[in-house]
Amino acid sequence: MTLDFTYQASAARIVFGNGASGDVGKWVEALDCRRALVLSTPHQAADAEALSKRLGPLSVGIFTTDGQGCFRYKTVRPGGYAVPSDGPVGQMLGGLGFAMRRPAHLHFLIKAAGFETISTHVYDGSDPHLGQDALFGVKDELIGEFKPTGKGDASTLDFTFTMVRAKKGRGTP
Structure with a gap:
């Protein structure tokens, strides 16, 4: 039954x-x-x-997951990119002399019931433009090291996200 x-x-x-x-x-x-x-x-x-x-x-x-509950995935290694300069924000930043680019990064959105949502980036520590982020998002704790695997141009990035319990009464996903 x-x-x-x-x-x-x-x-x-x-x-x-x-x-x-x-x-x-x-x-x-x-x-x-x-x-x-x-x-x-x-x-x-x-x-x-x-x-x-x-x-x-x-x-x-x-x-x-592995035995410790961790998981791995494959994606393309990120590259930096230019920020559009033709709109009002781009014109303002350019007029103030700010770099009009973003350094290489991966986006993450992590949700779990009972925990605060994490919405962040992990930046490639080898990007020569880390100090020139037009959005000022680069923080030391968000810089990762892409390590070559020895298999072609493949690399690995080990990064730990620590989730915090949601505050009482706060909506969670």
Whole structure:
């Protein structure tokens, strides 16, 4: 005998029941999400792969944790870029002599129920323009070291984000 039930809290929806994972695409859409990231432990990797395939274009990918709950992913190494100078803010910054560029960085938005949301960047410590950020976002604690892996132009970046419990009464995701 199986027991089917649904439990929904503020930022979580847990559904148990035979074949329940077949409806996960409906849940993604019902939560007004455009895409979903499948998180998995190593021993559930095959299930995560099947779920990602079932989601099709709604799946952005799969992150599989290691034994300590950490995960890794691949992306292109970021590059710096010029900031547009044709609008009023660009004209003002340029007129004041500010550099019109952003140093290389990756964006992160990390949410978890009961914790403050983290919205930040991690900057490439080897970018020669770290001191010339038009948005003044570079802070020492946000600078990472991209280490070559020895496999072509691949690099790794190890970075730890520390989440803080949300203040009492404050809305969380």
